[in-house]
Amino acid sequence: MKRFLILQLRPEVEASDGEFQAFLKTGGLAASDVHRLPLNQAPLPQDLTLSDYSGVIVGGGPGCVSDCPQSRNPLEARMEAQLLSLMPQIIAEDMPFLGCCLGIGVLGHFLDRAVSKNRYGEEAGLAQCQLTPDGITDPLLKGIPQRFDAFVGHKEALQYLPEGCLHLVQSDHCPFQMIRYRSNIYATQFHPEADGEEFATRINMYRNKGYFPPEEVERLMALCRAADAAAPPQIVKNFVARYRAA
16 A cells, blocks of 8 residues: 655644644554655655555645745745646646645645735634535535534635635635545635644644734633534545545
8 A cells, every 4th residue: 555645834843743643643644654844854755656555645744835035034935846746747647736825825825826915814713614515515524514624724724715626614704624636636614624622722822923812721621622513523534435446
């Protein structure tokens, strides 16, 4: 069986490690089933061959692809540029891809520069999501209830659906919560990999990153720990099962 490639864009080691373990847990994966590349530690290997992998999974991060290049954090800009350098092959070959949170920003930016901070940002916490008609029939959403809660937290979002994409999941505050391009390229605005404890840890870590007023951190952590957000991890599980078999 080919391994899955997990690309991470979190500069903080604790957050990156927690996210990686969350992907293993929700995907039912062992460490030997994946090739982990934390881009904060090293650039992409020059000999990286995407066809060696069953699929590509991309985590989140504090960066925003819509920020002015001159004001970017150099590390965040470098990591996102490396991920963007892989998108032409992923798109051209319709490779299995699951981009989570920042992953939808990268996909939307690459397809049509459709991402900005104009509308649809969400404070860290819970979002009430709903499957669209296309989402109800999509194989990656098999076993997902028509309405479910998911963990979110983002400053930028898709402003419209890029041409060629299907709209799979929506919410009242942020309409484009999950999309698919072609047959195998998926992205979510919410975090399908995180449970309440993991997301509470991230909230505490990013308390001064502008996602919410710092004095709200204890309330938001308690909200996440008490939340019932059991549905989204099924998406990671379905992605792994579908493309591991393929």
